[in-house]
Amino acid sequence: MEIVQHLSKEKLEKAAFILKTVAHPTRLAVIDLLSYREKMSVNELCSVLDCEQSLLSHHLINMKLKGILNSQKDGQNVYYSLKEKDVVKLISCIENCDCNM
Amino acid sequence: MEIVQHLSKEKLEKAAFILKTVAHPTRLAVIDLLSYREKMSVNELCSVLDCEQSLLSHHLINMKLKGILNSQKDGQNVYYSLKEKDVVKLISCIENCDCNM
């Protein structure tokens, strides 16, 4: 009886890495919003999400760094958009789960 | 121009919560293994995953607590199985993502 893992250590680490950068209410909300609106400025996101500017900035920059978001400067504004659109699927995927809390 | 979030704070928090408990290489590996094998004992998981017993136990109990796993004692062994099978989808879902690292 031989049991082997079929997912490599690298794949597991990459998957965990992506999941971790998504696993936060604010960041999920950003992803969700950007799945409906092509792009949004930091300010717009700030007010919709009711999140402090600096904190949101940290989140956005982090998500960009990790390949999930894109940013594009236009005048004073910086518009963020989804780079990795597949992450949106994670949301609908998780909505079916019925885990305890 | 009115922008609203369509996901409630509760939904976002629940989703982030589940994603967080999944977002770890070892825990992902457990989920993956249990998607192929109905159930596995702590010992089996330990050796396949090459993970220290106590550490794995902590992970398993945590996942059980959070509604992802089930456990069932049989003699000296404790068999863990997937309770929330939908989480398996997260793995294939994430495998398509192409984020930077």
Added chain:
DNA sequence: CAAATATATGAACATATTTTCATGTAAAAA
């Protein structure tokens, strides 16, 4: 019953993540 095996537990420690706050920079407006 003593020893061995399988698992759990909890505290201490290490590390990582999140949040806050004060301040910096660049563009636009007054």
Added chain:
DNA sequence: TTTTTACATGAAAATATGTTCATATATTTG
């Protein structure tokens, strides 16, 4: 050209998570 607006940055503080280690408990075996 000062002020305002939008955003970024970085360090400190707060919090959460992961890991280790020593030990406990239950079950089985000799």
